[in-house]
Amino acid sequence: MKQNYAIIGLGRFGGSICRTLAEAGQEVLAIDANEDRVNEYMNIATYAVVGNAQDEAVLRSLGIRNFDYVIIAIGEDIQASILVTLMIKEMGVPHVVAKAQNEYHARVLEKVGADRVVHPERDMGTRIAHNLVSKNILDFIELSDEFSLAEIRVTNPKFFNCSLVKLNFRQKYGLTVVAIRRPNAKIIVSPSADEVVLENDNLLVIGNADDVDLLDRKLN
Ligand code: ADP
Known part of the structure; x- marks a missing residue:
């Protein structure tokens, strides 16, 4: 079944998810604040856009609330990852997957509503x-x-x-x-x-x- 996915953060983790979903024929919106990263995924994702996901207006203009799955793959910036997870859950996205850097981060992500918290390195x-x-x-x-x-x-x-x-x-x-x-x-x-x-x-x-x-x- 075809579903739609939005990935925020195109580092190694988000990038790998983006590539795999695209290869599986899924519709993927890829978002990153860094233009070079977005350019790398231009021909891989269905849409790739430059944007700061901490800006609620950006999320709204991309229609994030209509996605089935949103994957928050922001790396180092724990504050951004928490805020974005919170905003996306408040918008009513049913499945939010967020990447945690450590156990404390994971607990906060769960508290703000992430449906699934992943710790790829651990x-x-x-x-x-x-x-x-x-x-x-x-x-x-x-x-x-x-x-x-x-x-x-x-x-x-x-x-x-x-x-x-x-x-x-x-x-x-x-x-x-x-x-x-x-x-x-x-x-x-x-x-x-x-x-x-x-x-x-x-x-x-x-x-x-x-x-x-x-x-x-x-x-x-
Ligand atoms: P990884 O460990 O998966 O390689 P990185 O820290 O390298 O993680 O990548 C995280 C990505 O998330 C970076 O490309 C960064 O530009 C992006 N990112 C961080 N904060 C935001 C934000 N607020 N909005 C959009 N993209 C962001």
């Missing part, structure tokens, strides 16, 4: 650290304080050719296998209980981060 750091600590945790994404999604390689032959019902990870570790990635095959999404784990499979599991680590130690 999250990427966590993902890489998990992968460094265990070479078999290929990816790790924190979904909330309680739940994480991890992709774990299975190298212990004890687990090969066992069905999920036999492995019983949900009872043993409180983990749910949401998908199995098998080399040279389609990813098996939402596998049934009798799906069998083969050598070289990767399991995508959701659960508590400590339980993911526990399972990782068992599987390898």
Whole structure:
């Protein structure tokens, strides 16, 4: 489904979102106060405009309130990021995603109404650290304080050719296998209980981060 997106701030983060959405055929309005940045995205975004998003008149003239999604990807200027998030939420935009620089910033963004607060540097750091600590945790994404999604390689032959019902990870570790990635095959999404784990499979599991680590130690 085609939706429309406005991105404020075309640094590395906002720029990458802009590029990916445009490649996915979505309608993207890109806004930045810096003209050079805007010129870079002229041929990528549907519209690219120079403007200071802290100026409410600018936001109104661009019709920001009619967008489905607004992504606030302002970097260093925390005050601007908070003010812009507040104004955009007050205009009634249903989905506002804001990038936080740190935990305090994140709390304020949530307070002023951001629907989703992202911490790209922190999250990427966590993902890489998990992968460094265990070479078999290929990816790790924190979904909330309680739940994480991890992709774990299975190298212990004890687990090969066992069905999920036999492995019983949900009872043993409180983990749910949401998908199995098998080399040279389609990813098996939402596998049934009798799906069998083969050598070289990767399991995508959701659960508590400590339980993911526990399972990782068992599987390898
Ligand atoms: P990143 O860490 O994603 O690379 P940057 O700090 O480099 O972030 O980029 C943030 C972008 O946001 C810059 O291009 C900057 O010009 C833009 N920006 C900052 N404040 C405003 C504002 N009030 N209105 C519009 N754009 C802004």
